[in-house]
Amino acid sequence: MGWGEWISESKRYIIGTLVLGGLLALVPFAINFDMYYLLILSTALLYGVYVVAWNIIGGYAGQLDLAAFAYIGLGGIVAAELFTIYGVTPWVGMFVGAGVAMILAAAIGYPTFRFGIKDVWYALMSAALVVILNNIFHLPELLGSLDHYLPSKYGWMYLRFPTYENLYWFVTVTLVVAMLINLKISHSKTGYYLRAIREDELAAEALGIDVRKYKLLALMMYAGILGFMGYVSIVIQGTYSYHTFDSPNSITIAIMGIIGGLGSIAGAFTSAVTLKIIGEYLRSTLGASIPGIHLLIYGLLLIIVGIFKPDGLAGVWVSLKKKFVKKNVRGEKK
Amino acid sequence: MIDPSLVANNVIDGVLMGLLYSLVALGLALVFGVMDIINFAHGDFVMIAAYLSWLLAMAFWLDPSIIAVITVPVFFLIGVAVYKLVIEPILGAEPLIQIAVTVGLGYVFQNVALGIWKAEPKSFPNPWFNFSIDLGPVTLTVAKLMAAAISLISLYLVHYLLTNTKFGLAIRATSANREVAPLMGINVRKVYAITFGLGIALTALGASLYMSWGQTNPYLGQSFSLLSWVIVAMGGLGGVVGVLYSGLIVGILEALGTTFFTASARLAVVYIAFFLLLWFRPRGLFARR
Numbered sequence: 001m002g003w004g005e006w007i008s009e010s011k012r013y014i015i016g017t018l019v020l021g022g023l024l025a026l027v028p029f030a031i032n033f034d035m036y037y038l039l040i041l042s043t044a045l046l047y048g049v050y051v052v053a054w055n056i057i058g059g060y061a062g063q064l065d066l067a068a069f070a071y072i073g074l075g076g077i078v079a080a081e082l083f084t085i086y087g088v089t090p091w092v093g094m095f096v097g098a099g100v101a102m103i104l105a106a107a108i109g110y111p112t113f114r115f116g117i118k119d120v121w122y123a124l125m126s127a128a129l130v131v132i133l134n135n136i137f138h139l140p141e142l143l144g145s146l147d148h149y150l151p152s153k154y155g156w157m158y159l160r161f162p163t164y165e166n167l168y169w170f171v172t173v174t175l176v177v178a179m180l181i182n183l184k185i186s187h188s189k190t191g192y193y194l195r196a197i198r199e200d201e202l203a204a205e206a207l208g209i210d211v212r213k214y215k216l217l218a219l220m221m222y223a224g225i226l227g228f229m230g231y232v233s234i235v236i237q238g239t240y241s242y243h244t245f246d247s248p249n250s251i252t253i254a255i256m257g258i259i260g261g262l263g264s265i266a267g268a269f270t271s272a273v274t275l276k277i278i279g280e281y282l283r284s285t286l287g288a289s290i291p292g293i294h295l296l297i298y299g300l301l302l303i304i305v306g307i308f309k310p311d312g313l314a315g316v317w318v319s320l321k322k323k324f325v326k327k328n329v330r331g332e333k334k
Numbered sequence: 335m336i337d338p339s340l341v342a343n344n345v346i347d348g349v350l351m352g353l354l355y356s357l358v359a360l361g362l363a364l365v366f367g368v369m370d371i372i373n374f375a376h377g378d379f380v381m382i383a384a385y386l387s388w389l390l391a392m393a394f395w396l397d398p399s400i401i402a403v404i405t406v407p408v409f410f411l412i413g414v415a416v417y418k419l420v421i422e423p424i425l426g427a428e429p430l431i432q433i434a435v436t437v438g439l440g441y442v443f444q445n446v447a448l449g450i451w452k453a454e455p456k457s458f459p460n461p462w463f464n465f466s467i468d469l470g471p472v473t474l475t476v477a478k479l480m481a482a483a484i485s486l487i488s489l490y491l492v493h494y495l496l497t498n499t500k501f502g503l504a505i506r507a508t509s510a511n512r513e514v515a516p517l518m519g520i521n522v523r524k525v526y527a528i529t530f531g532l533g534i535a536l537t538a539l540g541a542s543l544y545m546s547w548g549q550t551n552p553y554l555g556q557s558f559s560l561l562s563w564v565i566v567a568m569g570g571l572g573g574v575v576g577v578l579y580s581g582l583i584v585g586i587l588e589a590l591g592t593t594f595f596t597a598s599a600r601l602a603v604v605y606i607a608f609f610l611l612l613w614f615r616p617r618g619l620f621a622r623r
């Protein structure tokens with residue numbers, strides 16, 4: 001592939017992402033600013049941000065991270081506490097939260113990657129991290145057993161609104177930014193290094209890639225995005241407590257990422273948003289009689305994807321494309 | 335100052351729980367060590383078995399620990415069935431796929447349980463052995479003592495099976511080299527199916543014993559899964575003995591966490607120890623190699 005083509009391809013993706021963002025921004029008009037749907041869509045797009053962020057560590061670097069809500073919780077609680085106790089605007093607090101989440105990621109990631117911990121042990125450590133934070137924040141000296149509420153102040157200054165459309169737009173913008181960061185990584189040296197690490201760590205190391213450094217970089221970018229969004233998560237929940245360090249939902253994010261297809265931005269976005277919307281729909285219709293039906297479906301999908309289609313949704317898309325434009329794909333590739 | 339008899343009580347409790355954890359973790363260690371299968375749903379088998387023990391205990395009005403007579407063989411068969419349906423297709427797959435599929439399996443179990451039994455915890459209202467005896471400064475719960483004793487006996491039996499029987503030899507041979515084992519006339523698929531069944535049967539035994547004083551909810555499996563993995567990480571490839579010691583260490587750490595911090599922070603103590611272990615002794619404390 002030529003240099004010129006690469007630029008046009010990456011430009012095409014950037015334009016595509018911006019168009020998607022523009023279309024998403026118009027959705028509130030299409031649904032007539034219905035509060036309930038806006039809440040569901042805001043949550044769905046928020047999960048879109050999470051899963052697109054997860055794609056950096058899980059998709060590109062191939063580390064099965066199950067700690068999403070460790071970083072979301074920590075970043076969110078830092079911003080929320082700064083707001084509640086010191087009256088600091090979340091616009092500052094969210095960046096502080098992101099910074100704290102990145103520091104945690106570095107503190108955990110540095111020794112972990114330094115000692116070559118990967119695969120199952122990495123997944124277990126990340127799952128344990130959520131439980132550790134959950135237990136620590138449960139101590140009476142920190143959050144205790146109570147639910148904490150944000151002060152009842154509203155407006156752009158606090159990112160809290162009586163209705164949901166402004167929050168929805170804010171999440172849309174962050175989603176576009178998260179996708180652009182992913183695109184940037186995907187087409188940069190870092191992205192190629194990370195994919196090389198995912199495919200074969202030893203070979204990557206032999207080629208002179210600083211495996212530890214790039215894995216840590218991926219983990220910190222992921223943690224930073226999640227930590228930044230933590231406050232939005234708390235705004236949507238309404239309260240925060242030690243429960244904000246949520247193990248099952250951390251796993252859900254990894255599940256969505258895998259179903260979407262490792263390393264595929266479009267797959268991550270589509271899988272997160274579709275699964276979350278279907279999940280919320282099922283929860284509102286069948287949730288009272290069969291709680292957890294949506295999670296049951298996620299689980300089944302994950303088993304099916306794992307056994308039959310390890311490339312996820314992105315893989316399905318590629319094979320469909322191959323089926324319909326067989327000649328082109330063949331002509332190009334070989 | 336912390337009351338020494340409280341510490342003693344908690345540590346004894348930790349030892350008893352540790353033996354039960356060893357029993358559950360042994361199933362995981364077998365599956366991981368022999369088949370190289372990463373099972374993230376291990377604890378969820380404990381959870382489902384705990385519900386089954388509770389259901390049957392309610393139906394027959396017998397103590398759940400007695401129900402183990404039914405749950406253990408049933409879960410052996412469930413284990414073989416799950417092996418055929420879900421595990422066999424991912425044998426030799428990359429770790430991420432194995433983790434994904436078994437996480438999915440755990441999610442299915444949890445949410446089936448949530449759908450059927452809802453979120454409120456279930457326990458058997460008329461346990462036979464859930465009383466304590468006073469031994470001077472310490473108090474012992476008979477049900478836990480019994481569970482610990484049965485766990486210890488079962489660990490010994492599995493150790494005996496692995497070291498002194500022909501089938502144990504087949505398991506060890508398969509574990510050592512799965513390419514050569516079939517050349518020696520070992521049916522590897524059969525060994526795998528039985529190993530997985532055995533691993534799952536051990537979770538059922540642990541669950542039935544646990545239900546003679548404990549209570550279950552759809553998320554019971556998550557802590558059992560993580561704790562079992564911590565024990566396997568500590569035990570390394572040190573066989574049954576490594577699992578036994580590691581289970582005891584985890585039980586005691588948990589007890590110390592409860593004593594010196596709060597009950598809600600006890601898992602943090604165990605998992606922080608797990609982090610340190612992975613960083614500084616990645617091959618475990620009792621590794622043979």
